[in-house]
Amino acid sequence: xxxxxxxxxxxxxxxxxxxxxxxxxxxxxxxxxxxxxxxxxxxxxxxxxxxxxxxxxxxxxxxxxxxxxxxxxxxxxxxxxxxxxxxxxxxxxxxxxxxxxxxxxxxxxxxxxxxxxxxxxxxxxxxxxxxxxxxxxxxxxxxxxxxxxxxxxxxxxxxxxxxxxxxxxxxxxxxxxxxxxxxxxxxxxxxxxxxxxxxxxxxxxxxxxxxxxxxxxxxxxxxxxxxxxxxxxxxxxxxxxxxxxxxxxxxxxxxxxxxxxxxxxxxxxxxxxxxxxxxxxxxxxxxxxxxxxxxxxxxxxxxxxxxxxxxxxxxxxxxxxxxxxxxxxxxxxxxxxxxxxxxxxxxxxxxxxxxxxxxxxxxxxxxxxxxxxxxxxxxxxxxxxxxxxxxxxxxxxxxxxxxxxxxxxxxxxxxxxxxxxxxxxxxxxxxxxxxxxxxxxxxxxxxxxxxxxxxxxxxxxxxxxxxxxxxxxxxxxxxxxxxxxxxxxxxxxxxxxxxxxxxxxxxxxxxxxxxxxxxxxxxxxxxxxxxxxxxxxxxxxxxxxxxxxxxxxxxxxxxxxxxxxxxxxxxxxxxxxxxxxxxxxxxxxxxxxxxxxxxxxxxxxxxxxxxxxxxxxxxxxxxxxxxxxxxxxxxxxxxxxxxxxx
Numbered sequence: 001x002x003x004x005x006x007x008x009x010x011x012x013x014x015x016x017x018x019x020x021x022x023x024x025x026x027x028x029x030x031x032x033x034x035x036x037x038x039x040x041x042x043x044x045x046x047x048x049x050x051x052x053x054x055x056x057x058x059x060x061x062x063x064x065x066x067x068x069x070x071x072x073x074x075x076x077x078x079x080x081x082x083x084x085x086x087x088x089x090x091x092x093x094x095x096x097x098x099x100x101x102x103x104x105x106x107x108x109x110x111x112x113x114x115x116x117x118x119x120x121x122x123x124x125x126x127x128x129x130x131x132x133x134x135x136x137x138x139x140x141x142x143x144x145x146x147x148x149x150x151x152x153x154x155x156x157x158x159x160x161x162x163x164x165x166x167x168x169x170x171x172x173x174x175x176x177x178x179x180x181x182x183x184x185x186x187x188x189x190x191x192x193x194x195x196x197x198x199x200x201x202x203x204x205x206x207x208x209x210x211x212x213x214x215x216x217x218x219x220x221x222x223x224x225x226x227x228x229x230x231x232x233x234x235x236x237x238x239x240x241x242x243x244x245x246x247x248x249x250x251x252x253x254x255x256x257x258x259x260x261x262x263x264x265x266x267x268x269x270x271x272x273x274x275x276x277x278x279x280x281x282x283x284x285x286x287x288x289x290x291x292x293x294x295x296x297x298x299x300x301x302x303x304x305x306x307x308x309x310x311x312x313x314x315x316x317x318x319x320x321x322x323x324x325x326x327x328x329x330x331x332x333x334x335x336x337x338x339x340x341x342x343x344x345x346x347x348x349x350x351x352x353x354x355x356x357x358x359x360x361x362x363x364x365x366x367x368x369x370x371x372x373x374x375x376x377x378x379x380x381x382x383x384x385x386x387x388x389x390x391x392x393x394x395x396x397x398x399x400x401x402x403x404x405x406x407x408x409x410x411x412x413x414x415x416x417x418x419x420x421x422x423x424x425x426x427x428x429x430x431x432x433x434x435x436x437x438x439x440x441x442x443x444x445x446x447x448x449x450x451x452x453x454x455x456x457x458x459x460x461x462x463x464x465x466x467x468x469x470x471x472x473x474x475x476x477x478x479x480x481x482x483x484x485x486x487x488x489x490x491x492x493x494x495x496x497x498x499x500x501x502x503x504x505x506x507x508x509x510x511x512x513x514x515x516x517x518x519x520x521x522x523x524x525x526x527x528x529x530x531x532x533x534x535x536x537x538x539x540x541x542x543x544x545x546x547x548x549x550x551x552x553x554x555x556x557x558x559x560x561x562x563x564x565x566x567x568x569x570x571x572x573x574x575x576x577x578x579x580x581x582x583x584x585x586x587x588x589x590x591x592x593x594x595x596x597x598x599x600x601x602x603x604x605x606x607x608x609x610x611x612x613x614x615x616x617x618x619x620x621x622x623x624x625x626x627x628x629x630x631x632x633x634x635x636x637x638x639x640x641x642x643x644x645x646x
Contacts, residue, residue, distance in 0.1 A: 092191040092193050093109040093110025093113050093191065093192040094107035094110060094189075094192075095110055095175070096187060096189040098187055100187075102125065104123055104127075106123065113192065113194050114162070115164030116164060132159055132160070132161060133160035136160050137159075144157075147177055148177060148188065154174065155176065155188060156172075158170065169194055170195045172192070172193045173191075173192050174191055175189055176188070176190060214268060214269065214287070215268060215287050216272075217272050217285055217286050218285075219287060219289075223286035223288065223294055225346075226286075226296055227346035227349060230242045230298065230339070231339070231349075235344070241300055242296060242298055242300060243296075243300045243306035243309075243338050244294060244295070244296060244337045244350065245294065245297065245309065245335070246292070246336075247293040247333070248293075250332060250333055251331075252264065259326070267323060267330065268287075270321050275293060275313060275316075277316065279295055279297070279313075282299065283297050283309075303370050306338060307370070310334045310336060314331070314332060314366065314367075317331060318330075332366070333360040334360060335352075335353040335354055335358070335359070336369065336371060337352040337353035337356060352371040352376070356369040356372075356375060359375055385424075385434075385438055386442055393447070400418050400419070400420055400459070401419045401626060402416035402419070402475070402626075402630040403416060403419060403617055403622065403623065403625070404617065404625075404637075405616070406616055406621050408608065411637075413473065413634055413638075416473065417478075417617065418476065418478075419478075443482070446483060446486060449479065450492050456475050456507075457475075457500040457507060459475065460500070464502065467634060468638060472506055474507070477507070477510065478540070479509045480515075481515040484511060484523060484527075485523075490529045493507075504533050504534030508537065510537075511523070511527075511537065511539060512539070512541045523555070527555055528556060538558070538595070539555075539560050542560045542562055542563060542583060557592060558593060559592060560586075560592050561594075561595045561597055562596045563597070564597050564618075566580050567597065567598045567599060567604060567618075570604055580596070581611055584613060593615065595614075599617065599618030599619075600619055600620055601620055605620060
């Protein structure tokens with residue numbers, strides 16, 4: 001029985017041990033589990049920390065990418081805005097031709113340029129090409145094809161496009177080709193610029209360089225170029241001959257001086273219009289400058305055909321012009337030069353035609369002359385004479401001769417006409433007709449005329465104070481047209497009178513009828529001023545011009561000189577006789593003196609005396625004499641008169 005409690009006690013003890021052992025084992029397990037849990041937690045925390053770092057790195061990278069994309073988008077937007085702004089600022093239209101799809105995209109500005117307000121932004125190339133000017137379309141297609149084929153790196157074309165309102169604008173198209181990896185052209189894209197203003201400026205500059213702004217005719221430069229082409233054609237084909245007409249308006253200066261340059265310009269425009277109406281199709285009328293024109297005649301057979309055109313021009317220009325209510329008349333002198341082998345420079349033809357025109361001027365104007373080779377030699381001589389004339393006064397080669405003027409009634413010398421002569425060192429004694437036209441054309445007539453006037457005034461002062469003081473004479477001096485209209489003429493005459501002390505009424509100035517008609521307004525003004533000085537005025541060559549009686553009545557003329565043409569035929573031609581009779585009757589009614597010049601024989605003197613002519617001069621009585629011979633004749637004349645009176 002005691003054993004049971006012991007067993008129980010042992011069992012209790014064993015249970016306690018087991019429990020203790022079990023508790024310890026359980027505790028150890030718990031500790032182990034906790035340790036494992038802590039390990040796993042630590043691993044999880046480490047993994048979480050690592051992932052957190054990775055996420056932070058990824059987030060940072062993403063933010064960087066987002067920022068970079070934002071910057072790229074901003075840069076792209078700025079670039080697009082900059083491009084759009086540049087395109088708008090350049091005022092260019094943009095185009096993009098998809099070669100594969102066969103469509104052309106056109107920007108809004110492109111469409112505005114050609115007036116395309118409505119419709120799609122895309123159209124077919126043919127719709128674009130339908131607007132291209134027909135003259136420009138072939139070259140445009142060639143340029144595009146060359147660009148697509150790769151023979152050109154950039155596309156560049158200037159052509160005209162039709163605006164929707166019907167007119168054309170000039171455009172500059174530029175572009176570049178986009179190709180695939182195999183080099184095939186996929187697209188051509190570029191810009192279009194409106195260059196109409198530039199083209200208009202280029203055209204205006206071209207016209208200014210080639211055409212006369214006043215008449216719109218070709219100018220000298222363009223005419224020279226056209227003449228050069230005509231020479232080349234004639235050289236290649238002898239059948240393609242040509243002619244050159246050189247035209248100069250006669251007395252055009254009168255219009256400018258009397259009515260002003262505006263009227264002169266208007267008249268030149270009217271002349272240009274008539275010239276264009278006179279020539280044949282293919283002929284060219286050009287203005288060389290001033291009142292000079294040239295006509296290039298294409299395909300003329302001979303000079304007779306050129307003369308026909310010249311005559312047609314002269315007939316047309318002889319018809320009256322109407323300008324600001326005025327009726328004006330114009331004539332031209334024409335020189336004709338025909339094409340000829342060996343002459344290959346345009347300036348040579350212009351020179352030859354000019355020489356022929358000058359010959360027409362010398363032979364009376366309002367006529368035409370055909371160039372001949374001897375004219376060139378004459379021009380060379382004229383140039384030589386011009387140079388010599390410039391030095392003639394300094395070299396003492398000029399001298400004044402005096403032809404006496406006689407009273408038919410008394411046989412007394414009443415005056416002299418001063419005539420200039422030139423003792424040329426090579427050509428000998430030269431008459432005024434040989435060098436006065438040169439002096440007038442070059443302006444040398446002004447110093448020459450003043451020199452003659454002073455010489456004559458000095459000689460007159462000597463004669464009237466030392467030779468015939470009790471019965472003074474007068475001296476007449478010829479005045480050229482250029483002198484008469486020169487503003488210094490009155491002052492020159494006044495100084496000559498003051499320096500020599502002569503009576504103003506003893507100095508007479510001779511003017512011609514044609515000078516008055518050339519510029520009546522200026523002539524009247526100058527003559528009135530001379531009259532106030534006491535100068536007497538003579539009208540020379542009366543009867544050969546076209547002066548009206550109204551002008552003769554208005555002008556302060558005291559003496560008329562009958563032209564030698566009528567005097568030389570007065571004894572053999574009834575018409576000349578009647579003309580002289582009429583002039584004498586007219587002069588008496590106007591209280592004017594008359595001098596008949598060119599009396600060559602006794603019959604002429606007798607007829608003049610029977611008609612009541614007061615004064616005569618001519619070789620019958622005396623040729624022009626030098627100053628000393630004239631003084632001896634004057635003394636002899638006075639001595640004979642004195643002896644006869646006793």
